[in-house]
Amino acid sequence: MRTNVKLFTILGVFLIVVATVYGFWVRWTEWAGIPALYAVAGLSLMTAVFLWLTDRKFGQGPDDDEHGEIAQYAGTYGSFAPWSWWPLGLGVACAGLVLGLALGWWIFLVGVGLGIYFLVGWVFEYSKGDHAH
Template sequence: MKVSANIFWIIGAFLIAVATLYAFWTEWTEWAGIPAFYALGAMSWMIAWYLRSTDRKYGLGPADDEDGEIADFAGTYGTFAPWSWWPLGLGIACAIVVTGLAVGWWVFFIGAGLSIFFLYGWVYEFSKGKYAH
């Protein structure tokens, strides 16, 4: 993960430099691209920080071992629910929220309510019913 973290540090620095150059080029008048480039740089640095802190917490991973084999990646990476319909509902609700920004606030509030419902269901899907832990 050290290599991945270093790559994201470099990408973030590049994007910050590009954002500054672009800002001077447009004379700080274009307010869609400038914040977007700065946000991309910040997000790259957030990913780099996460990878670095994860590397410190868990140590050398299979990707960083020069003598590692493909089989070292085998195993369970988490708990997944392939039968779950909650993510689909949340995606549709988020689409309704974005549509509400263009159409009207009443659509936005309907989508926000649905988003809260589906997010709650997805978070607590393993707490009730057949698959409760």
């Protein structure tokens, strides 16, 4: 896991440098590629932080052991909803956001509203209904 942390950290820093150089190269006038490069850098660094925190919490895993066996991966990996439609709705809302950027602001605003609705529904999925804790 430590190798993955290093890999994603290096990738994130590299993309920040590339985005900054690209921004100066186009004189900060191109508003599609610059934010996209910074977003991918942020996602890489978020992945690195997640893996680092997971490594600190669980320590050495079966994938870090050179002589590890597949059977060592057995066990519970987390708590997942048995059936959830909220991620599908959130995906449709994100598609509406991107479509709105291309076609019109009113579609973008509808996507924002749907995104907020589906995100709140997904976050509070276990707060009410059949699967309430």
